[in-house]
Amino acid sequence: MTAQDTSLQPQFTHPKQPARMTGRQRLIMALLLTASFTLAVDFSILNVALPRIGADVGFSLEHLQWIATSFALCAAGFTLFFGRVADLFGRKRLFIAGMALLGIGSFVGGFATEPGLLLAARVAQGIATAAVTPAALSLLTTSFPEGPQRDKALGLNGSLMAAGFTAGAILGGLLTDLLSWRWAFFINIPVAVFVLVLAPKLLTESSRGTRTKLDAPGAVTVTLALLLLVFGLTTAGQKGWSDPLAWGPLAAGAVLLLVFFFIEKRTAYALVPVTILRRNNIAWGNIAGILAFATETSLVFVLTLYLQQVLGYTPLGAGLAFAVLGVGTVVGGLIAPKLIGRLGAKTTIITGLGIQAAATGSLLFINTSPASLIIVLIGTFIGGVANLAAIVGFMVTATTGLPDTEQGLATGLTTMSQQVGITMGIPAMSSIIAASLSHRTAEHSPAQVLDGVLPAIGVNAALCLVAAVLVSCFLRTPERAAV
Structure with a gap:
């Protein structure tokens, strides 16, 4: 099928699909989205508290980064493996086991008094994230047939996960200032208990097909x-x-x-049949996803430096400034299914990345004046809406046309794309800023930091544009599987 054969695709309406979700489907979606949102919060909730954690637990300054790195390593490294495990041995089982591990890891982390125990807790949280995220996504995609219902579920999932990254930064600052950084761990425990009580009653194990050996x-x-x-x-x-x-x-x-x-x-x-990687929508959908996640999350890093070191905001103040971005991502997740229904997933991805490129490009006009905050707020809101629309388009594209028995693999690939994108974007932007500041003195003035931030913003906008062009040229619109 070519990109022009759209008349043959029963893409966005299916006569057998119910117009509305049932009450049980809504409860399932709420349960799975709660778990996904909690895991997204965990990515960023400790970032603003790292110096205080280091002082309390005994981390030296140069080793503080391992609190975040140990989590990211496991979350990204094991996600593809667990995505396939979910297909072969049961998504419901893996989801429940992962949430139990999250609760245990959070309990241990909250009471940790020495570095080794804290790192063990973060490793447990990372492995739990690698297990739960693809399992939850595959349970979500198999609970809703391809079409408007699945698009809506994926849109809400995408918006809440993106909002979770922003909420984590804000919540981490509030908990650290008002209570203790330990509550950044403890807050997961009631969520884990809530999910563990309801999941066995609400979720059903999807068909796993013929069980095979694990590769x-x-x-x-x-x-x-x-x-x-x-x-x-x-x-x-x-x-x-x-x-x-x-x-x-x-x-x-x-x-x-x-x-x-x-x-x-x-x-x-x-583990990953080569045939699935040869599917155009799987390969190019995930490439689009990597670039979408890499650009927006790394832009948050760049703007955090700008807000704190150029405009003089506190970490909590910078986190609160990104609340506008969080609102934008929620809006983007809500409107994305409607855009996909009208324009198609491919056009939604291209449009989203194109608008994100323009919104990011507008940030090239920021300077050392406090009034630049207005540009940041408007640019990040519009960029957040556009980025989430592109992300939902990528999720729909990369999970379309596959049987239920391969949804764990497909969502494992999309989760891996998300984790790799989040991880690779920040080092890339950091190296651009470092190159601009390498010839400066050890102490950098606001103007000097701005000179390092602006090239990173320009590269970020260019990456969004390149991603849109690549999708436009190479992605073929996937065909919906029969319901």
């Missing part, structure tokens, strides 16, 4: 590859791309990905 060589290889890539990207953002601990793991990870590809071609029980 152990492929699972080990791709997990090690992703761990090395995330570690290399994180190190690059902290120490620069020339550091051996940055390019060394990146090179090794790339080699392991190549090895993984050849393993998958030769095994009868492939």
